[in-house]
Amino acid sequence: MKAIVCVCLFAVVAVTVARPNEDKYTTKYDNVDVDEILKNDRLFKPYSDCILDVxxxxxxxxxxxxxxKEALENNCGKCNEKQKEAVRKVIKYLINEKEEVWKKLVEKYDPDHKYSQKYVDELKELKQA
Structure with missing residues (x-):
């Protein structure tokens, strides 16, 4: 009987440890150098093409x-602080430097402008501060 309880307990622990945290996005790519990608069109274009399905x-x-889409809709609620900072940096860059890509992203992921306008407004506030 003890053996069955131990096996069941081990199985529960193994599943809990193996299951990714569904409340947060993976941190696997947190060390990607966002600045390097943004300042180099050769690196930036494959990302934008992928996200735009082209x-x-x-x-x-x-x-x-x-x-x-989910991150846009929930204000990056599943992002850790490093991811939120990277998202702010990318959105600022897109709005200021790659407006055509920003417009395509908004058209694809937020055609009703329910979420994206908040980011534009936030950026305007930061410029004024």
Missing amino acids: GKCAPDAKELKSHV
Whole structure:
């Protein structure tokens, strides 16, 4: 009987440890150098093409793409602080430097402008401060 209880307990622990935290996004790509990607069109274009469904996706771009809509809708609620900072940096860059890509992203992931306008307004506030 003790053996069965031990096996069951081990199984519960193993499943709990193996299961990713569904309340947060993976941290697997947190060390990607966002600045390097943003300042280099050769690196930036594959990411934007992937997210816009006009190009192939590298694993990290595919992961990013799978969360774009949800992160936009819930203000990056499942992001850790490092991810939130990277998102702010990317959105600021897109709005200021790659407006055509920003417009396409909004058209694809937020056609009613329910969520994206908040980011534009936030950026305007930061400029005024």
